[in-house]
Amino acid sequence: MSAEQPRVVVVAGGARAGGMGRAIAESFLRLGDTLVLSDVGAPLASHPDYEVAPPDHLATAAQELSTLGTVTAVPCDVTDEEQVAALFGAAVAEHGRVDVVVNCAGLAIGLSPVTELSLADWQVNIDVMATGAFLVAREAARRMVPQGSGRIITIASQAGKTGQPLLAAYSAAKFAVVGLTQSMAGELGQHGVTVNAICPGTIDTPLLAVKGGVYETFSGAAGRTEEDYRKRLARQIPARRFGTPEDVAAAAVYLASEGASFVTGEALNVTGGQEMH
Amino acid sequence: MTISASVPQPGTHRSSATFDLTDERVWVTGASRGLGRAMALGFAAAGARVALTARSADAVRQVADEIEELGGKPLVLVGSVSDGAAVDAAAATIAEAWGGLDALVNSAGVSPIFKRAEQVDEDEWRHVLDVNVTGSFLCAREAGKLMLAGGRGAVVNISSIHGQVGMERMAPYAASKGAVDALTRTLALEWAERGVRVNTLSPGYFETDMTEGLRGHDKWRAHLLGKIPLGRFGVPEELVSAALFLASDASGFMTGANLVVDGGWTAA
Numbered sequence: 001m002s003a004e005q006p007r008v009v010v011v012a013g014g015a016r017a018g019g020m021g022r023a024i025a026e027s028f029l030r031l032g033d034t035l036v037l038s039d040v041g042a043p044l045a046s047h048p049d050y051e052v053a054p055p056d057h058l059a060t061a062a063q064e065l066s067t068l069g070t071v072t073a074v075p076c077d078v079t080d081e082e083q084v085a086a087l088f089g090a091a092v093a094e095h096g097r098v099d100v101v102v103n104c105a106g107l108a109i110g111l112s113p114v115t116e117l118s119l120a121d122w123q124v125n126i127d128v129m130a131t132g133a134f135l136v137a138r139e140a141a142r143r144m145v146p147q148g149s150g151r152i153i154t155i156a157s158q159a160g161k162t163g164q165p166l167l168a169a170y171s172a173a174k175f176a177v178v179g180l181t182q183s184m185a186g187e188l189g190q191h192g193v194t195v196n197a198i199c200p201g202t203i204d205t206p207l208l209a210v211k212g213g214v215y216e217t218f219s220g221a222a223g224r225t226e227e228d229y230r231k232r233l234a235r236q237i238p239a240r241r242f243g244t245p246e247d248v249a250a251a252a253v254y255l256a257s258e259g260a261s262f263v264t265g266e267a268l269n270v271t272g273g274q275e276m277h
Numbered sequence: 278m279t280i281s282a283s284v285p286q287p288g289t290h291r292s293s294a295t296f297d298l299t300d301e302r303v304w305v306t307g308a309s310r311g312l313g314r315a316m317a318l319g320f321a322a323a324g325a326r327v328a329l330t331a332r333s334a335d336a337v338r339q340v341a342d343e344i345e346e347l348g349g350k351p352l353v354l355v356g357s358v359s360d361g362a363a364v365d366a367a368a369a370t371i372a373e374a375w376g377g378l379d380a381l382v383n384s385a386g387v388s389p390i391f392k393r394a395e396q397v398d399e400d401e402w403r404h405v406l407d408v409n410v411t412g413s414f415l416c417a418r419e420a421g422k423l424m425l426a427g428g429r430g431a432v433v434n435i436s437s438i439h440g441q442v443g444m445e446r447m448a449p450y451a452a453s454k455g456a457v458d459a460l461t462r463t464l465a466l467e468w469a470e471r472g473v474r475v476n477t478l479s480p481g482y483f484e485t486d487m488t489e490g491l492r493g494h495d496k497w498r499a500h501l502l503g504k505i506p507l508g509r510f511g512v513p514e515e516l517v518s519a520a521l522f523l524a525s526d527a528s529g530f531m532t533g534a535n536l537v538v539d540g541g542w543t544a545a
Contacts (some may be wrong), residue, residue, distance in 0.1 A: 008424035010534060036325045058377075190507025194541075201530070238469030247530035254527065259518025262481075262511040265544020269534040273469045274531035 006070075007033045008089065008095040011255070012136055013080055013105030015039030015061040016053035018206045020155065021104030022061060023245030024252045029068035031253065034062025036086070036091040036098075037062055040105065046124050050109055052212050078105045080261060081139075089141045100144040100256045101140040102153040105132050110169045125169035137180065137195065141188055148235035149192045151256045155179050155248075156197040157268055158275035166217060175200075178267045185265030194264035196255045202233060204242040218256030238273030239265035296525035299324035302375045303524065304367075305490045306416050307385030308359050311334035311485045312435065312459075312513055316382045320524070328352035328371050330385065358385040358412030362454030369421035377427040379523040383413045383427035383457075385436045388487045389450035400447045409453035410460070410498030417464060429472040433523045434461050436479045438539045454479075458535060463534030474532040476523045481539025483511040532535060 009028040014021030020102045020226035021039075036226055039058045044050050055075075072094050076087040091098050106129050110121025137152050144150025159167050160174030177255050181197040188195055202223055210213045219229035251270050269275045290411060295372035303320045307313030321327050321344040331337035334355045341351045352374055358364025371378055387408045390401055417432050424430025439447055440454030458477055482488055482501050491497045502508060506523040519538050522528055538541055 049343050126413050174416075182544040185541045186506045189541045192507075194507075238466050239474075239530060239531075240470050243530040250522075250527035250529075251531070254519075254522045257518065259515060259521070260538075262507065262540050263519070263536070264507060264517040264541040265539075266530075267539050268536060270528075270530050271534070272530045273465050273533040276465065 001250060007099035007256075008036065008091060008097050008185060009100040009102070010036045010038070010091050010140070012038045012076060012087070012101075012103040012132075013040075015041070015057040016206055017057065017061070017243065018041070019053075019104070020200065020203060020205055020245045020248045021102070023249040024102050024104060025061075025065060026068065026255050027246070027249040028256070029071070030064055032069065033100070034070045034072075034095055035065065036074060036087070036095070037065065038087050038208070039073045041075040042076050042077070044107075044128075046107055046120055050212075052107070073131045075269055078103065078136055082134050084135045084139050088143055093142060096152065097147060098140060099144045100151045100153070101136065102155070102252055103133055103136040103259055104155045105129070106138075106155065106207065108207050110208050111166050111214065111217040113166060116128060122169045122172075125173045126176070129170070129173035130180070134178045137184055141184065144193045145188065145191045150194075152184065152188075152193065152195040152253050153252050154195070154197045156181070156199045158199050158201045158269065158271050160197070160199055161267065161269070161277055162276050166221065180261045181267060182265050185208060189264055193260045194255075196260075196263060196265065197267040198251050198255070198277045199267050199269045199271065199275060200243060200248050201269070201274040202237060202242050203245060203248060205245055235237065236274070237271070241272065242269060243272055286414070291518060295523045295529050296527045297324060298380075298521065298525055299526070301325045301379040302328070302371070303382060304328045304330065304371060304378060304416070304420055305384060306330040306412070307399070308340055308515035309333050310435065311487055312469045312480065312516055313382075313482065314340050315513035315517050316520055318343060320348060320382065320516065321351065322399045323521055325380075326375065328354055328367070328374075330354045330356065330367055332357050333502060337475065341375065342536065344509075347383055357408070359407040359414050361415055364415040364419050365450060366371070368423060372423055378420055378423040378430060378502065380431045380433065381416060381424075382433045382435070382524065383416050385412050386435065388425045389447045390529045393446055394448040397448055403521065405449035405453050406456070409450070410456040413457050414460060415501070417460070421464065422515070425471050430474070430480070430529075431524045432461075432464065432473065432475040433520050434475065434477045435536070436461075436477045436536060438479050438481045438490050438543050440477075440479060441482060441535075441537075442543055461535070462533050474526070474528070476531055477535040478519055479504065479535055479537045479539065480516050481511060481542045483513060483516060485513060504542050504545070506545050509540065511538060521529075
């Protein structure tokens with residue numbers, strides 16, 4: 001990675017306004033990097049009613065972000081290996097290389113007791129967050145190994161460190177992300193590629209508020225209003241506040257920086273003290 | 278200590294995000310050599326005002342001279358971190374000179390003694406724990422008082438991967454670093470609400486005085502490198518960058534975390 005040349009940064013799952021991916025994309029652009037932005041852009045086949053970022057969000061996000069630097073928008077379903085290959089193909093065709101990849105694609109489906117968790121809800125968690133993490137990281141590695149350098153950043157969760165009630169499918173998928181990250185770090189170190197996970201805690205993003213998401217599910221389970229639940233949740237966080245997408249973006253910027261070149265296989269908690277392991 | 282201040286305008290690229298600590302008041306312990314020395318120089322270069330603690334007056338003076346040559350005005354505080362009176366006096370000097378404190382880099386520590394456990398005597402054991410555990414606690418306690426009074430601050434405790442993974446011939450050292458990890462978590466919980474963050478920085482094997490013997494020994498060198506996926510030892514600057522991140526507002530939502538900088542040792 002030359003300091004003179006802008007890095008080429010691929011951010012998957014980065015279109016939703018107010019989301020972590022969007023903040024991460026913005027942070028890299030502000031550093032002068034070139035951005036390749038993707039998002040799914042179409043309803044999930046298995047869950048057509050789930051509120052993914054609407055299709056026009058990617059174009060809108062790319063347009064808004066382009067005031068900060070060069071942005072190439074490529075729709076991509078991270079569960080589809082051909083689309084993932086096409087995403088990286090487009091990045092390389094347009095910009096010649098891929099230096100940093102951050103995959104933020106995630107969802108909030110199937111927040112329910114295990115006894116009521118459907119196979120379809122379980123599967124979409126595994127597909128999007130575990131298999132999606134694998135496909136994106138694999139394709140990134142295929143591009144980075146020949147380059148002899150690169151940074152792969154996966155987004156896990158505090159739920160990828162400690163399982164939580166009503167989050168079985170999500171936790172399982174996020175544990176998978178941490179395992180994938182460690183395995184890949186071990187394999188790719190010799191090629192100059194680092195692989196690290198960020199484990200965000202409770203971050204104030206639209207994902208918490210989607211239908212069937214954390215607010216609705218956990219406030220319902222506790223018999224409280226969403227507002228009351230939010231206040232109680234903040235009190236359970238040692239820092240007494242929710243994280244911001246920018247808190248997570250700063251960690252991604254660090255992990256992608258030259259200064260973090262000896263950091264690999266890490267699963268970095270950004271949780272305000274909610275998770276310490 | 279804001280990240281925004283360190284972010285250049287679009288078009289001016291900087292892949293090495295350095296976290297701005299301009300005018301922040303930072304106490305670095307063990308500042309006379311090794312990683313502590315690198316921390317002192319690195320924080321001063323990032324714009325921080327630094328207070329340097331070490332046992333050797335001459336050695337810490339040399340580091341202070343280097344910083345002064347770069348235009349800094351370091352405070353020099355001679356004494357052992359395991360000596361409560363010396364730590365209290367250091368904190369009092371900082372309070373008087375600066376009126377408060379923004380960050381502590383708890384980097385004072387003693388090296389492993391490389392003996393099998395059955396050959397470690399009680400004095401050797403106590404010495405390692407005195408410096409690495411009690412010293413870290415005393416400095417964190419006194420720094421914590423200053424930072425809690427100011428309503429914000431960051432403690433960076435330097436541990437080791439051997440707080441998490443075992444290593445033969447390292448019983449006292451590994452035990453001491455495990456204690457540091459536990460200390461971090463408890464302090465983080467106690468102080469989070471009052472704006473003081475506490476995190477651990479766990480180095481693997483770096484090119485420092487502490488590892489010189491190991492790195493120069495053919496068999497050990499190969500053994501160690503075989504455990505590091507990146508296939509090399511770290512350089513101190515790579516630990517300094519992590520400490521700058523943990524001391525800056527860029528890590529504002531991180532507390533009780535353990536940032537491991539080990540080339541992948543503990544992941545594999």
